[in-house]
Amino acid sequence: MKKLVIIAVLFVSLLAYAQSGPGGGQGGGGGQNANANFNPNLSTVFTEAITTHILHRRINYGGRIEPIVSFPQYSTITGIVRQVNVRVGDVVQAGTALYSIQQIQPGAGFQVGWVTSLNAGVVAQVDIEVGQRLVANTAALVVADVSQLRLSFFMNERDRNRTNVGDQVTIASYARIVGEEEDRLFNMVRSNDERLARWGLTPDNTAAFSPEQLSLTQQAQRQITLQQTVVQQVRHNYSSSLGQIALLPIIPDSSTGLFRVQANFSSNAALTIGQFVEIELQVDRYEGLALWQGHIQRRYGQNQVRVVREGRIEFQEVIVGDRFGEMVAILGGLEEGDEIITGSNRRVIIGEEVNSVRRG
Numbered sequence: 527m528k529k530l531v532i533i534a535v536l537f538v539s540l541l542a543y544a545q546s547g548p549g550g551g552q553g554g555g556g557g558q559n560a561n562a563n564f565n566p567n568l569s570t571v572f573t574e575a576i577t578t579h580i581l582h583r584r585i586n587y588g589g590r591i592e593p594i595v596s597f598p599q600y601s602t603i604t605g606i607v608r609q610v611n612v613r614v615g616d617v618v619q620a621g622t623a624l625y626s627i628q629q630i631q632p633g634a635g636f637q638v639g640w641v642t643s644l645n646a647g648v649v650a651q652v653d654i655e656v657g658q659r660l661v662a663n664t665a666a667l668v669v670a671d672v673s674q675l676r677l678s679f680f681m682n683e684r685d686r687n688r689t690n691v692g693d694q695v696t697i698a699s700y701a702r703i704v705g706e707e708e709d710r711l712f713n714m715v716r717s718n719d720e721r722l723a724r725w726g727l728t729p730d731n732t733a734a735f736s737p738e739q740l741s742l743t744q745q746a747q748r749q750i751t752l753q754q755t756v757v758q759q760v761r762h763n764y765s766s767s768l769g770q771i772a773l774l775p776i777i778p779d780s781s782t783g784l785f786r787v788q789a790n791f792s793s794n795a796a797l798t799i800g801q802f803v804e805i806e807l808q809v810d811r812y813e814g815l816a817l818w819q820g821h822i823q824r825r826y827g828q829n830q831v832r833v834v835r836e837g838r839i840e841f842q843e844v845i846v847g848d849r850f851g852e853m854v855a856i857l858g859g860l861e862e863g864d865e866i867i868t869g870s871n872r873r874v875i876i877g878e879e880v881n882s883v884r885r886g
Contacts, residue, residue, distance in 0.1 A: 564726075564728055564731075564881055565881060566726035568879060568880055568881050569870055569871060569872050569873075569874045569878065569880050569881070570723040570726075570870060570871045570880065570881040570882075570883055571834060571839065571867045571869070571870040571871075571874060571880045571881070571882055571883070572716075572719060572720075572723070572867070572868050572869045572870065572883050572884075573834055573865040573866060573867055573868060573882055573883070573884050574865070574866055574868050574884065575862075575863050575864065575865055575866075575884070576815055576816075576817060576856065576860050576861075576862060576863070576864050576866055577815070577862060577863075578813065578814060578815060578816075578862060579812075579813070579814070579815070579816040579853065580811070580812070580813045581811070581812045581813075581816055581850040581851075581853055581855070582808035582809060582810060582811045582812070582850065583808075583809050583810045583850060583851075584806050584807070584808065584809075584851075585685050585688075585806070585807050585809055586698055586804055586805065586806050586807075587679040587680075587681065587787075587804070587805055587807070588679065588802060588803065588804045588805065589677040589678055589679040589802070589803065589805075590677065590800055590801065590802050590803070591675050591676075591677055591791075591797050591798060591799055591800065591801045591803055592675065592676050592677070592678070592799065592800075593647075593648075593650065593670035593671055593672055593674075593675060593676070593799060594671070594674045594675065594676045594790065595670070595671040595674070596650060596668050596669070596670045596671070597644065597645040597647065597668065597669045597670070597671070598665035598667075598668050599624060599641065599643055599644060599645075599665065599666060599667040599668065599669055600663050600664065600665050600666070601627065601641060601660045601661070601662055601663065601664045601666050602641060602662060602663075603627060603629050603639065603662050604629070604630065604659075604660065604661050604662045605627040605628045605629040605630050605659070605660060606627065606628045606630060606657065606658070606659055606660070607625055607626070607627055607654050607655065607656055607657065607658045607659075607660055607666075608626045608627065608628050608638055608656065609625060609626040609656065610624075610625045610652065610654060610655070610656060611623050611624055611625055611626070612624055612625075612649045612652065612667070613649065613652060614649055614650065614651065614652055615648065615649060616648070616649045617647075617648055617649075618643045618646065618647065618648070618649060618669060619643070619646045620642075620643055620644060620645055620646050621642050621643065622642060622643045623640045623641075623642055624640075624641050624642060624643055624666075624667055625640070625641055625654060625666065625667070626638050626639065626640050626641070627639060627640075627641060627660060630659075641666070643669055644669075645669050645671070646669075646671075647669040647670050647671045647672060648669065648670050648672050648799070649667060649668070649669055649670075650668045650669065650670035650799060651667060651668035652666075652667050653665070653666055653667065654666040654667070670799060672793050672799065673792070673793050674790060674791070674792065674793065675790070675791045675792075675793060675797055675799070676772070676788050676789065676790050676791070677769075677788070677789045677791070677803060677805060678786060678787070678788050678789075679786075679787055679789075679805075680779065680782055680784035680785065680786055680787070681784060681785045681786075681787045682784060682785075683778070683784075683785070685807075685809070686774065686785045686787070688809040688810060689771060689774060689787070689807060689809060690771065690774070691771050691772065691773070691774050692770055692771060693770060693771045693807060693808060693809075694768060694769075694770055694807075694808055695768070695769040695770055695771060695789040695791075695805050695806070695807055696764065696767070696768055696769075696805065696806045696808075697764075697767045697796065697797075697803060697804075697805060697806070698804040698805060698806040699804065700760070700763055700764040700767055700796070701764065701806055703760050703763075703764075704757075704760050704761060704764050707753070707756050707757045707760050708757055710753060711750065711753045711754060711756075711757050714746070714749060714750050714753055715750060716869070717746070718743065718746045718747070718750065719883060720869070720871060721742070721743075721746075722743070723871040723881075723883060724871055725739060727739065728883075729743075763796065766794050766796070767791070767794055767796050767797065768791075769789045769790055769791035769792075769805075770789065770790060771787065771788070771789055771807070772788050772789060772790040773786075773787060773788035774787055775787070789805060810848070810850075812847075812848065812850060812855055814847075814855060814856070814857075815855070815856040815857075815860060815862060816850070816853045816854060816855050816856055817831065817844075817853070817854055817856055817866060818852055818853060818854075819849065819852050819853065819854050820852075821866055821867075821868060822844065822846065822854060823841075825841065828843045829843065829844050829845070829846050830842060830843050830844065831844055831860070831866050831867075832866070832867035832876075833864060833865060833866060833867060834865050834867060834880065834882045837879055837880065837882070838877055838878065838879050838880070839867065839874055839875070839876050839877060839878050839880060840876065840877075841876060842859055842860065842864075843859050844856050844858065844859035844860055845857040845858035845859055865882065865884065
């Protein structure tokens with residue numbers, strides 16, 4: 527699948543991919559035989575149907591995670607700090623005892639009292655020590671609401687004009703992991719498909735397998751199933767870390783000439799206050815037919831792809847649009863569902879009659 531820049535389709539088309547694998551068939555164990563009468567004397571080509579994709583270009587920025595809302599906790603009396611009951615990172619509830627203070631005002635009787643939290647959240651800052659003299663109405667601690675987090679960063683004018691409030695923001699490392707694991711799954715399924723083609727076998731006819739062939743195929747299917755589980759887990763991590771652009775100013779910062787942008791995230795285990803995070807934004811969105819660039823050939827001044835029609839190989843001219851990483855928008859020449867040749871078990875030529883195995 528070649529590390530595509532497909533993000534929005536992760537939740538729909540890639541879920542189907544995880545269930546059947548790029549080779550089709552239950553558990554990703556092989557392709558679908560497009561010819562009712564598979565002829566072992568013919569070459570075998572692997573095809574996939576061209577479909578609608580939601581693509582984008584990526585721009586990356588970085589910044590540190592901060593709470594959107596923080597609550598300073600003020601001392602109510604003047605005195606000496608006798609005990610600090612919390613430290614940075616502690617989770618507190620409204621009413622949690624934060625620190626004790628011994629009053630030193632005349633007539634107060636040197637009483638020791640506790641200062642309690644007015645808000646629930648996580649202790650983000652502690653500015654007091656035991657023995658320190660504290661004046662009433664001093665902000666001694668800060669409690670942060672971590673249910674919503676933000677990341678602020680400076681953006682240049684060109685990218686600002688390609689970005690909108692509400693645009694999706696992803697954690698770049700998670701996006702890369704998803705792509706790597708999906709590539710691994712795709713290659714495992716493709717390898718299994720090609721091995722079956724070399725043997726002249728199809729996954730729906732296991733009775734024709736030798737014991738060794740059956741053992742190798744079953745082992746490959748088990749590995750594919752395990753990899754599908756990995757892919758589903760990294761997709762879950764990816765989807766749980768999505769954020770969106772919340773603030774996009776129209777006036778740049780006077781000292782830098784850049785725009786201070788804010789992205790908001792829901793609380794999740796992957797993000798902690800103070801953590802530096804590289805984020806990825808989606809811009810120049812395109813929705814339509816698209817192919818991996820390796821399937822398109824330049825011949826006689828035309829962009830062409832190989833297709834199978836009535837069991838024979840043909841070249842089809844296509845009109846290409848913008849490139850999105852390794853994907854190319856297809857503006858004409860093909861319709862959704864057309865079968866594109868993506869590989870073969872041996873060298874083939876135009877006009878040759880072939881077996882066709884659909885990968886997805």
